[in-house]
Amino acid sequence: MDSLSQAVLGASIVAAAVPATQRRLGLLAGAILGTVPDLDTLIVPLFTQAPVSLFTWHRGPSHALWLLLLLALLLWWALKKISPAVRQAPRAWLIATALALITHPLLDAFTVYGTQLWWPTSSSPVMWASLFIIDPLYTLPLLVGVLAVLLGGPKRWAFFTVVTGLVLSTAYIGWSHISRSISSHAVAHSLQQQGLGGAPYLLIATPFNTLLWRVVVITEQGHAVGYRSIFDGDKTLQLSHYPSQPALLQEQIAINPEVARLAWFTSGFINAEVRDRQLIINDLRMGTEGHFTFAFEVAQNVAPDGAAPQWQSHQVAPMVKRSGSMAAAMNKEWQATWGRIVQSWRERSAS
Structure with missing residues (x-):
């Protein structure tokens, strides 16, 4: 996920876990901890400039759950030596530190990029692909909770707001998984009808929503792409084939x-x-x-x-520059996504 989402997630977790008088300090500590795994974007280039390596080592060892748990223990031990706040509530800070670190790669795993939770095993990176890399509906409840703690500090309503933000954002992840599972079941049925029952396929969240899924299917001749909305019902998946x-x-x-x-x-x-x-x-x-x-x-x-x-x-494979503006491409894709969602909703309502 994007850096803002990771920072407010870490901030919310620590603020909710530590004593009331330390909540504002918890926001700062959590925001820092929530972004620590992504420091690999600064570390990996020290060892390689090969584009494939830069691409595939991001979300690598720094996102391995066991390493982050070990790091949490080491950080907690060090902070306990120098911080009176941590010494005042050591158990709460240990739990908060561990959760702030490990929720980062877990959240990343819900995107399609690929997160190496089990590094150094040979299993492919995890890509549950139920969230787009930026999703305001996930981030907004956390952001509101963070602002509440900034304003309210130790007040009870601030605690209630930050916890509510965590509950709502987690529930949104759960909904994204349910929506994707429902759509995946329908896609599998449609592929079976089209003679592609054994073909590998992947559903990917489209920009800023969990209602429309981009479907990529690997075929014998190449690949095919289609879109499946949660509102499509029994509608057959339409595929565009590419050699x-x-x-x-x-x-x-x-x-x-x-x-x-x-x-x-x-x-x-x-x-x-x-x-x-x-x-x-x-x-x-x-x-x-x-x-x-x-x-x-x-x-x-x-x-x-x-x-x-x-x-x-090529000894080192260069990255091919993407033609056109990334922002323009994103805007075009979002407009197409929204139009497809509205069309599916209208068709569902009319039937």
Whole structure:
């Protein structure tokens, strides 16, 4: 999730856990703790500048649950030595520190990026994909609670407000999972009817909502994309099919470590595209066709024109720049998302 959401989540947790007289201090400590795992964006570049590594090591060790629990214990021990507030309520601060740290990667895991909760195991990163990376409906209750503690400090109403914010935001996560599960069941049924029952598929939250899901399906010829609204009922999933280079992709996974890592990191939701004698690997989970957020140039065709392709892997695969403005693309996607939700609601109401 975005940094603001992580900061207000950590702030809310610590403010709710520590004694009333320490709530404002808890806000500051929680906001800092809630952003600590994302310091990997500063640490990873010290070891590598390779775009694939920067992409796939984010949300890596710094988001592993066991490491964060160990860090919580070490921080608590150190703070107890220097902070009278922590010594006054050591148990509350230990619980608050641990929760502020581990809820960060757990919240991240509800997005589609991929969070390595179980690092260093070889299991693919967790991507429950029920929340968009920015969702005001999740963040707003937490923000209200934080403002209440800033204004009310030790007052009972401030405690009630911050706890209510935590309950509402957590309930929203629960709703997102329910909405996605309902839609996923309908998608699986529709894919079965279309002869794609065994195809891997992924439902991804569309911008700023939990009502419409982008569906990505891996097919034998490439991939397909559709949209499923919670209001669609028995409506058949409409898919747009896009060709890829499945054989070339599998060949590159076998011989190119960077492609193999991308396949692992994305749980296989990538495609191979030949563009101007360059082999491009697109992450199908984020962005839209022709405007994927993460795309990497992994190999070049070094054969003469007219001859059979000979792919030479790049030692370091550069990221392909996204054409156009990110803000413009987001705005266009949001307008399409909202239009699709309204259309589904009207169709459902009319039936």
